[in-house]
Amino acid sequence: MPAALRCESLEKRYGATVALGGVDLEVAPGELLGLLGPNGAGKSTLTKIACGLVRASGGQAQVEGAPTGSAEARSAIGYLAELFRLPDWLTADELLALHQELAGSEGGAAERGELLELVGLAEATNTKVAAMSKGMQQRLGIAQALVGSPRLLMLDEPTSALDPVGRRVVRDLLRDLRGRGIAVVLSSHLLSEVELVCDRVAILVSGRIVARGTPLELARPRGVEIETAGGVRTFPEAAREEVPRIVADLVAAGERVYSVRLLASTLEDAYLEAVGAA
Amino acid sequence: MSSALIVARYALREAVRRRVILVVLFLTVCFLALYGLGCVVTFNEVESLAADDQIDDRVLAGSTLLGLSMFTILFLGAVLAVFLTLGAVRGDAERGLLQPLVVRPLGRTSLLLGRFAGAAAVCALYVVLVYAAAVLITGLAGEWWPDQGARAGLGLVLAVVVIAAMSLLGSIFLSSTANGIAVFMLFGAGLAAGLLGQIGDALAVETLQDVAKVSSWVLPFEALYQAGLHGLTADTSGITGVIVQLGPFGGAQKASGLLWVWTVAYLALIAAAARLAFARRDL
Numbered sequence: 070m071p072a073a074l075r076c077e078s079l080e081k082r083y084g085a086t087v088a089l090g091g092v093d094l095e096v097a098p099g100e101l102l103g104l105l106g107p108n109g110a111g112k113s114t115l116t117k118i119a120c121g122l123v124r125a126s127g128g129q130a131q132v133e134g135a136p137t138g139s140a141e142a143r144s145a146i147g148y149l150a151e152l153f154r155l156p157d158w159l160t161a162d163e164l165l166a167l168h169q170e171l172a173g174s175e176g177g178a179a180e181r182g183e184l185l186e187l188v189g190l191a192e193a194t195n196t197k198v199a200a201m202s203k204g205m206q207q208r209l210g211i212a213q214a215l216v217g218s219p220r221l222l223m224l225d226e227p228t229s230a231l232d233p234v235g236r237r238v239v240r241d242l243l244r245d246l247r248g249r250g251i252a253v254v255l256s257s258h259l260l261s262e263v264e265l266v267c268d269r270v271a272i273l274v275s276g277r278i279v280a281r282g283t284p285l286e287l288a289r290p291r292g293v294e295i296e297t298a299g300g301v302r303t304f305p306e307a308a309r310e311e312v313p314r315i316v317a318d319l320v321a322a323g324e325r326v327y328s329v330r331l332l333a334s335t336l337e338d339a340y341l342e343a344v345g346a347a
Numbered sequence: 348m349s350s351a352l353i354v355a356r357y358a359l360r361e362a363v364r365r366r367v368i369l370v371v372l373f374l375t376v377c378f379l380a381l382y383g384l385g386c387v388v389t390f391n392e393v394e395s396l397a398a399d400d401q402i403d404d405r406v407l408a409g410s411t412l413l414g415l416s417m418f419t420i421l422f423l424g425a426v427l428a429v430f431l432t433l434g435a436v437r438g439d440a441e442r443g444l445l446q447p448l449v450v451r452p453l454g455r456t457s458l459l460l461g462r463f464a465g466a467a468a469v470c471a472l473y474v475v476l477v478y479a480a481a482v483l484i485t486g487l488a489g490e491w492w493p494d495q496g497a498r499a500g501l502g503l504v505l506a507v508v509v510i511a512a513m514s515l516l517g518s519i520f521l522s523s524t525a526n527g528i529a530v531f532m533l534f535g536a537g538l539a540a541g542l543l544g545q546i547g548d549a550l551a552v553e554t555l556q557d558v559a560k561v562s563s564w565v566l567p568f569e570a571l572y573q574a575g576l577h578g579l580t581a582d583t584s585g586i587t588g589v590i591v592q593l594g595p596f597g598g599a600q601k602a603s604g605l606l607w608v609w610t611v612a613y614l615a616l617i618a619a620a621a622r623l624a625f626a627r628r629d630l
Contacts, residue, residue, distance in 0.1 A: 120450045122630040144452040154443040156357075158364035170353045171451035213447060 354461020502575025
């Protein structure tokens with residue numbers, strides 16, 4: 070089975086500016102990849118090349134084995150842009166019906182109803198986009214991207230306008246999509262969101278991937294924290310294997326030990342480290 | 348092709364639901380009301396004047412009034428055509444409206460074709476209806492009917508369709524505001540060139556005639572408009588015929604069959620240029 074998305078030495082230059090400087094990336098079917106990076110790192114460019122909206126200057130990118138931009142590749146993709154706008158003269162149902170026609174979906178009213186239910190907009194079927202809040206529009210945008218059952222979903226900052234409840238809905242939705250075998254590339258600045266849902270993370274800085282791996286792999290041990298009668302004591306250099314010895318030493322020294330906690334860096338720490346080092 | 352039809356339907360729905368159509372309709376109703384009043388008053392005045400045996404006042408008044416209305420219809424049609432297409436590509440892309448559509452398998456060519464078909468259909472229908480209303484008002488008020496009314500209407504419709512195509516092509520390169528300004532400047536330039544051509548004909552100034560000739564090939568909407576005007580009194584002869592050929596506004600010019608062929612070729616060239624440019628454009 071071909072990769073949902075494969076990029077090899079992918080480059081994009083705008084005149085003298087290098088937006089992507091040779092990106093190698095592979096997203097497996099059903100995988101949820103978080104694409105992180107500061108503003109201008111190339112996340113949106115990478116997403117747009119995958120969607121066939123921007124032409125690469127070098128290298129190649131394929132969606133399910135088909136070159137990006139081809140009709141085959143586009144028929145496998147669902148996309149929500151970072152700066153999106155929906156036609157405000159349409160209702161939610163009309164918008165989804167339009168995309169059904171464009172995607173050649175035969176799901177009809179049942180698919181539209183299911184998608185609106187999925188993003189928590191079941192009550193807004195006949196509401197015009199103009200009357201929707203930004204958060205509702207963002208959820209409708211996700212529903213629009215899911216029309217026609219895409220096998221690869223490219224989401225560029227899909228939760229930026231959502232409140233905590235809305236983010237929860239999208240998080241649950243992403244987990245549900247992974248369960249259905251749909252690959253998702255989630256570009257986001259919300260590291261906690263990415264850490265919660267993504268299988269793998271790639272950190273992009275100045276058009277290059279500077280770190281990649283599972284959130285757990287990217288997180289690094291940061292020592293041991295032990296709560297004793299004398300207060301909390303931190304051993305920043307200690308590894309997990311050293312915990313029994315440290316505890317034994319403390320007890321032998323007459324300390325009363327109440328709890329032990331292994332410290333690890335968060336994805337945010339890993340991100341800041343990668344961005345700072347690049 | 349079916350994808351283009353879907354986009355055309357979408358463009359039609361957009362046109363109907365957007366406020367610009369209400370503004371144009373309001374202006375049109377105002378125009379037709381004033382035009383009706385103007386016709387009634389003018390034909391009453393003409394009847395009360397002592398008639399010159401050699402000039403048919405009714406033909407002169409009717410063709411002048413309808414010619415003036417054709418200029419207004421051309422202008423309103425151009426406004427509609429430009430507002431429906433000025434932001435179709437770059438403008439919509441900058442607002443984030445275009446990308447979700449382009450990502451779908453329909454393809455960029457179908458998208459362009461659909462946008463053009465939708466805008467052209469709305470503009471053509473608008474021009475036909477308003478022109479027909481103006482003809483009817485003139486006929487009822489003064490019992491004068493154009494010699495080749497259908498031909499005149501066709502010239503007007505094609506002129507507006509050409510403007511819509513130009514604006515759609517411009518929308519690939521320019522932002523909405525810049526494109527609107529550019530198309531209206533071209534519109535004005537085309538009309539001015541036509542007027543210069545009339546002056547050149549009257550005074551036999553070759554340079555002005557050449558300017559008008561070149562501009563009518565580069566911007567054929569002016570030649571189509573003039574061909575439409577000519578259709579109003581194409582079969583009128585005698586002194587009346589000579590006088591109305593000089594007017595009524597900007598001058599009427601009989602078009603050869605080549606103009607209609609060139610218009611089709613011109614639209615095809617614009618389509619090819621737009622297709623090429625849009626295919627290469629990053630969104």
